[in-house]
Amino acid sequence: MSITFNKISFFLTAGLLLLFPLQLPAGSITGTVKVKGLRSAENIMVYLDKIEIPVAAGDNTHFVMNQNNLSFLPHIMPIPVGSTVEFPNNDKVDHNVFSLSRTTPFNLGSYKPGESKSIRFDKAGIIELRCDVHAEMIAYIMVLKNPYVALTDSKGQFRIPDPKWGTDAGLPGIKDLPAGSYRLKIWHEKLRPVTQQVTVSEKGEATVELNAKRGPTGSVLYK
Numbered sequence: 001m002s003i004t005f006n007k008i009s010f011f012l013t014a015g016l017l018l019l020f021p022l023q024l025p026a027g028s029i030t031g032t033v034k035v036k037g038l039r040s041a042e043n044i045m046v047y048l049d050k051i052e053i054p055v056a057a058g059d060n061t062h063f064v065m066n067q068n069n070l071s072f073l074p075h076i077m078p079i080p081v082g083s084t085v086e087f088p089n090n091d092k093v094d095h096n097v098f099s100l101s102r103t104t105p106f107n108l109g110s111y112k113p114g115e116s117k118s119i120r121f122d123k124a125g126i127i128e129l130r131c132d133v134h135a136e137m138i139a140y141i142m143v144l145k146n147p148y149v150a151l152t153d154s155k156g157q158f159r160i161p162d163p164k165w166g167t168d169a170g171l172p173g174i175k176d177l178p179a180g181s182y183r184l185k186i187w188h189e190k191l192r193p194v195t196q197q198v199t200v201s202e203k204g205e206a207t208v209e210l211n212a213k214r215g216p217t218g219s220v221l222y223k
């Protein structure tokens with residue numbers, strides 16, 4: 001008797017699922033940035049303008065900006081507002097990390113191999129990093145208002161959201177982008193800004209192609 005009842009409820013459920021399919025996960029934006037005047041289309045930051053969606057950050061979120069072989073690594077590092085960044089000196093010489101950024105200017109002073117200092121970034125913006133000792137050392141921390149960001153690969157390709165973004169630092173992976181209309185932007189230190197309107201449908205994956213040219217970057221992330 002109960003078997004029959006189970007069967008009936010199974011078919012009822014199956015029928016309901018056919019009539020009203022489960023809501024599909026929301027979409028994503030995939031695309032390619034084509035560049036003129038650069039050797040590589042790698043490491044261009046693609047992100048969504050305007051929208052503010054805080055990501056769990058703070059004391060448990062630690063990004064790392066290494067100093068190694070007289071370079072900062074990574075060269076560009078997007079982080080959400082409220083993140084802490086460690087600056088370990090993994091070199092054999094002293095470094096002196098500082099930034100003249102408008103939003104979060106700082107100077108960590110000179111420190112020795114094996115030492116590390118950290119800073120918390122509570123305002124969105126571009127943080128250009130420099131070292132007082134080595135003029136060629138330069139890198140960027142991009143403090144973002146939402147988690148929808150990706151860096152292009154060597155072919156200029158990207159996907160937003162990037163489910164791996166920030167997971168090393170302790171962030172939950174972001175898996176999908178709600179349907180909507182978005183302003184997609186790029187930032188690279190040698191490219192002019194590009195903005196494109198993109199619509200992500202309820203089911204869908206939006207595909208875009210952005211054309212970027214060498215030139216002054218514009219010094220702000222959001223307008």
Ligand SMILES: [Cu+2]
Nearest residue numbers: 095131133134
């Ligand atoms: Cu240095």
